[in-house]
Amino acid sequence: DQQVKQNSPSLSVQEGRISILNCDYTNSMFDYFLWYKKYPAEGPTFLISISSIKDKNEDGRFTVFLNKSAKHLSLHIVPSQPGDSAVYFCAAFTGNTPLVFGKGTRLSVIA
Amino acid sequence: DAGVIQSPRHEVTEMGQEVTLRCKPISGHDYLFWYRQTMMRGLELLIYFNNNVPIDDSGMPEDRFSAKMPNASFSTLKIQPSEPRDSAVYFCASSLAVVLAKNIQYFGAGTRLSVL
Numbered sequence: 740d741q742q743v744k745q746n747s748p749s750l751s752v753q754e755g756r757i758s759i760l761n762c763d764y765t766n767s768m769f770d771y772f773l774w775y776k777k778y779p780a781e782g783p784t785f786l787i788s789i790s791s792i793k794d795k796n797e798d799g800r801f802t803v804f805l806n807k808s809a810k811h812l813s814l815h816i817v818p819s820q821p822g823d824s825a826v827y828f829c830a831a832f833t834g835n836t837p838l839v840f841g842k843g844t845r846l847s848v849i850a
Numbered sequence: 851d852a853g854v855i856q857s858p859r860h861e862v863t864e865m866g867q868e869v870t871l872r873c874k875p876i877s878g879h880d881y882l883f884w885y886r887q888t889m890m891r892g893l894e895l896l897i898y899f900n901n902n903v904p905i906d907d908s909g910m911p912e913d914r915f916s917a918k919m920p921n922a923s924f925s926t927l928k929i930q931p932s933e934p935r936d937s938a939v940y941f942c943a944s945s946l947a948v949v950l951a952k953n954i955q956y957f958g959a960g961t962r963l964s965v966l
Contacts, residue, residue: 771950771951775957780960781960782854782943782959782960783893783941783957785954785955785956788954828892832948834949835948835949836948837881837883837895837948838953839895840892840895841892842892843892843893
């Protein structure tokens with residue numbers, strides 16, 4: 740039973756446009772959420788995070804939004820660049836527990 | 851710091867052989883994690899250690915899998931005997947802690963295992 744779900748396996752976006760990656764979770768106890776980015780033949784790298792006490796966190800072109808009532812978070816990339824093409828993983832945790840990862844969404848930014 | 855270092859990067863072996871994957875975590879990190887990535891199941895947590903002690907191995911698929919952390923700078927994941935369905939990419943990660951912002955895990959580049 741998946742506690743963190745990324746329902747879109749892939750997404751294609753035109754360069755310069757906004758990319759929106761979505762993530763849903765089932766465990767209402769999760770209190771911290773992270774996004775990781777993974778290039779081929781490399782390990783995932785941390786991108787951005789958000790605590791459950793916030794509803795938005797921004798870092799340059801990347802913004803994460805959290806909707807606790809809907810148990811939903813999203814990652815917005817504006818503007819999208821070809822170098823953003825990668826697999827994006829959503830992760831969450833509560834208390835002193837390890838991260839729970841979604842299965843990932845492959846983003847392709849087309850020039 | 852050089853980051854999390856895994857070896858080998860690629861491993862090709864025959865069914866029934868023993869496979870040992872190695873990991874050196876980031877110095878000062880108290881937690882070490884082993885993951886397996888497959889298309890079907892995504893990133894699965896196999897086992898994690900705190901200060902060299904295994905905390906949760908409920909993700910280890912079978913008794914054929916074992917993991918050790920003899921000291922703070924080294925861990926191994928062993929599969930004996932290996933089977934074709936073990937073919938996957940295995941990642942090691944480390945973190946300072948598992949609370950709030952300290953629960954950011956840093957991953958190695960992974961070991962791609964192919965069991966023929």
